[in-house]
Amino acid sequence: MSYIVQTRNLTKTYDGQDVVSNVSLNIKKGEIYGFLGSNGAGKSTIMKMLMNLIKPSNGEIEMFGEPIKEHSFTYLKRIGSMIEYPIFYEKMTAWENLELHCAYMGYHNKQAISDVLEWVGLSNVSHKPPQDFSLGMRQRLCVARAIITKPELVILDEPINGLDPEGIQSMRRLFKRLNKEYGITLFISSHIIGEIEQIADTVSMIKQGKLVEETSMDLLKEQNTEYIELVTSDPKKASVILHDQLNIANFKFVEGQAIRIFSTDVPQASIAKALILKDIDIHSINTKQTTLEDYFIRKIGLNKIDK
Numbered sequence: 001m002s003y004i005v006q007t008r009n010l011t012k013t014y015d016g017q018d019v020v021s022n023v024s025l026n027i028k029k030g031e032i033y034g035f036l037g038s039n040g041a042g043k044s045t046i047m048k049m050l051m052n053l054i055k056p057s058n059g060e061i062e063m064f065g066e067p068i069k070e071h072s073f074t075y076l077k078r079i080g081s082m083i084e085y086p087i088f089y090e091k092m093t094a095w096e097n098l099e100l101h102c103a104y105m106g107y108h109n110k111q112a113i114s115d116v117l118e119w120v121g122l123s124n125v126s127h128k129p130p131q132d133f134s135l136g137m138r139q140r141l142c143v144a145r146a147i148i149t150k151p152e153l154v155i156l157d158e159p160i161n162g163l164d165p166e167g168i169q170s171m172r173r174l175f176k177r178l179n180k181e182y183g184i185t186l187f188i189s190s191h192i193i194g195e196i197e198q199i200a201d202t203v204s205m206i207k208q209g210k211l212v213e214e215t216s217m218d219l220l221k222e223q224n225t226e227y228i229e230l231v232t233s234d235p236k237k238a239s240v241i242l243h244d245q246l247n248i249a250n251f252k253f254v255e256g257q258a259i260r261i262f263s264t265d266v267p268q269a270s271i272a273k274a275l276i277l278k279d280i281d282i283h284s285i286n287t288k289q290t291t292l293e294d295y296f297i298r299k300i301g302l303n304k305i306d307k
């Protein structure tokens with residue numbers, strides 16, 4: 001297996017507190033890696049350490065198979081990145097900003113500028129300066145700058161922030177295209193699980209600086225792809241019947257009156273029958289597909305994802 005990024009027990013401490021704690025990531029060459037975590041979870045800090053913008057307090061980083069040391073910088077030419085707030089030359093045009101970036105990277109290809117502006121949907125405003133752009137337009141320009149040289153690895157911190165639904169959809173298509181057509185490895189952070197679910201090959205979640213899990217989406221899809229969602233008049237009583245009478249242990253209460261039952265051999269009809277016989281009204285009972293969000297809810301508990 002060829003990895004483009006590996007970290008081992010990566011740790012960053014500020015004022016005696018670990019904001020990143022023993023994180024080991026494995027990003028394969030050629031994949032889209034989705035990095036989930038709520039605000040302040042430590043995503044940007046990890047990305048900055050990969051780009052040698054800040055120094056780890058502990059642990060190791062390997063990029064392109066080489067350990068990163070304090071003075072390693074040449075590997076950065078192989079990466080396009082967007083981390084935190086986009087900074088531009090505000091008075092130059094969007095086109096000139098990209099031109100300058102290409103010159104700095106030693107990449108001389110005028111066609112690439114118009115191509116990339118078209119890909120991110122900014123062709124019609126290429127003559128305008130970023131100071132006149134909305135947040136979403138700045139995000140698009142920043143993505144354009146990160147991908148323009150078609151680097152081997154693109155690191156994007158919350159790239160869909162500030163985009164409208166149409167913008168999110170076209171960004172998603174662009175990421176897939178960069179990955180499939182150009183073989184670019186993408187490392188993308190987001191706090192939106194559903195978004196990562198749609199594009200990632202591997203996904204990990206970080207919570208309060210610690211890695212919850214790193215897993216392949218294929219593996220996730222193989223496990224528990226279905227669950228039964230049950231809405232009744234009395235969820236508490238229903239849960240006792242599930243547990244004591246039907247021997248079902250793997251279920252969770254979810255918002256309102258619902259119970260989700262995972263990986264059970266008990267047929268839906270038998271569950272319904274058992275509940276009705278005990279005078280519990282069933283508002284609905286359905287078999288549903290597990291989402292990545294369900295998976296993490298089961299892993300770390302409902303309502304804890306955003307905390």
Ligand SMILES: Nc1ncnc2c1ncn2[C@@H]1O[C@H](COP(=O)(O)OP(=O)(O)OP(=O)(O)O)[C@@H](O)[C@H]1O
Nearest residue numbers: 014015019037038039040041042043044045046158
């Ligand atoms: N220079 C610093 N000094 C002290 N604490 C810091 C510093 N930089 C980051 N932190 C803290 O580290 C934690 C992780 O921040 P980080 O920016 O990595 O989170 P994040 O997952 O990227 O969140 P967001 O999506 O909000 O950017 C936060 O609690 C933040 O306050």
